[in-house]
Amino acid sequence: MQSIRKWVQTIWIFLVNGYWAFPFTGNMYQGPLKVICSPGLNCYSCPAATTYCPLGSLQQLLGGIRYSLQSGQYYIGTFVVGWMGILGATFGRFICGWACPFGLFQELLHKIPSKKYSIPKALNWGKYLFLLFFVIILPLVVVDQFGLGAPWFCKYVCPAGALEAGIPMVLLMPDLRSTLGLLYINKIAILVGFTIWSVFASRPFCRTTCPLGAFYALFNRFSLIQLQLDEDACTNCKACHKVCPVEIRFNETPGSSECINCMKCASDACTFDAIHIAIAGHRLGAAKNKPTTVPS
Amino acid sequence: MKEKKKIQKIPFILLVFFLTLWMIGLAVGEPTRVLEQAKSICLSCIGIG
Numbered sequence: 001m002q003s004i005r006k007w008v009q010t011i012w013i014f015l016v017n018g019y020w021a022f023p024f025t026g027n028m029y030q031g032p033l034k035v036i037c038s039p040g041l042n043c044y045s046c047p048a049a050t051t052y053c054p055l056g057s058l059q060q061l062l063g064g065i066r067y068s069l070q071s072g073q074y075y076i077g078t079f080v081v082g083w084m085g086i087l088g089a090t091f092g093r094f095i096c097g098w099a100c101p102f103g104l105f106q107e108l109l110h111k112i113p114s115k116k117y118s119i120p121k122a123l124n125w126g127k128y129l130f131l132l133f134f135v136i137i138l139p140l141v142v143v144d145q146f147g148l149g150a151p152w153f154c155k156y157v158c159p160a161g162a163l164e165a166g167i168p169m170v171l172l173m174p175d176l177r178s179t180l181g182l183l184y185i186n187k188i189a190i191l192v193g194f195t196i197w198s199v200f201a202s203r204p205f206c207r208t209t210c211p212l213g214a215f216y217a218l219f220n221r222f223s224l225i226q227l228q229l230d231e232d233a234c235t236n237c238k239a240c241h242k243v244c245p246v247e248i249r250f251n252e253t254p255g256s257s258e259c260i261n262c263m264k265c266a267s268d269a270c271t272f273d274a275i276h277i278a279i280a281g282h283r284l285g286a287a288k289n290k291p292t293t294v295p296s
Numbered sequence: 297m298k299e300k301k302k303i304q305k306i307p308f309i310l311l312v313f314f315l316t317l318w319m320i321g322l323a324v325g326e327p328t329r330v331l332e333q334a335k336s337i338c339l340s341c342i343g344i345g
Contacts, residue, residue, distance in 0.1 A: 155343075
């Protein structure tokens with residue numbers, strides 16, 4: 001199962017970054033596919049990006065909302081939020097575990113042999129704050145003299161943007177190098193910080209900072225496709241606790257907003273077939289024959 | 297006898313809600329603006345603007 005997941009993650013990277021002519025054209029992809037939403041965190045200024053980043057687009061639309069309304073256009077982000085909601089309501093955080101390029105980047109870094117550390121649970125709230133303030137409130141409220149807000153998360157935080165767009169675009173377009181300053185240094189420093197943290201802790205960005213993960217987390221309990229626990233089959237052996245990359249106790253908190261639905265607990269730990277995928281509450285596939293107890 | 301499981305309704309309600317939002321966006325022409333943004337280099341994303 002986990003090798004299938006790695007393949008799916010890799011395929012998604014190439015689906016949302018499918019334009020490999022950029023070294024020859026010297027520019028990023030500018031075709032019509034960019035009206036499609038990337039499910040995972042993938043910067044649309046990455047020269048190979050073939051889809052748009054929902055977070056980037058939403059911030060841009062919210063930042064320009066005054067200008068849009070004044071000019072009689074109702075660009076308030078419904079198209080982007082609609083996309084995000086359809087994805088969230090269908091898959092929940094399966095997207096984080098199966099389709100996010102930056103999630104895979106962190107997972108690969110975590111494979112580097114080193115001492116591993118856990119992340120304090122309180123830090124998990126950080127991603128909701130980033131969603132609320134850096135993606136919604138600050139782009140809406142803090143505006144320049146023209147009434148335009150900035151994409152705060154992209155501008156000051158997003159390490160995926162620095163990795164996928166900041167570094168390659170500066171290499172691709174030498175003219176940009178003369179304009180680099182403190183903002184660029186700040187973003188590279190954040191990228192380096194998360195890169196090092198990912199070696200020692202599992203998926204630190206997803207768990208503490210990612211606003212897209214925070215949005216999908218809101219749906220984890222209500223999504224159409226879910227990871228469910230069969231309470232009758234669970235023996236509370238706690239094997240699922242040991243393999244979880246985001247340190248949740250699945251059998252105690254099924255449907256946890258922190259769960260990225262990587263299914264490690266189902267494939268690598270649970271021998272009682274107690275964890276399964278369900279669609280609208282119905283188990284996908286038949287249950288294996290469970291050992292029955294013989295009454296004495 | 298095995299208890300028959302009910303179909304969860306909440307995911308479908310959410311899907312209809314977000315599909316409606318998506319269609320409103322489509323109706324007001326938001327995809328054009330999204331495409332316009334996505335086609336141009338986001339200097340903020342790079343760490344310049």
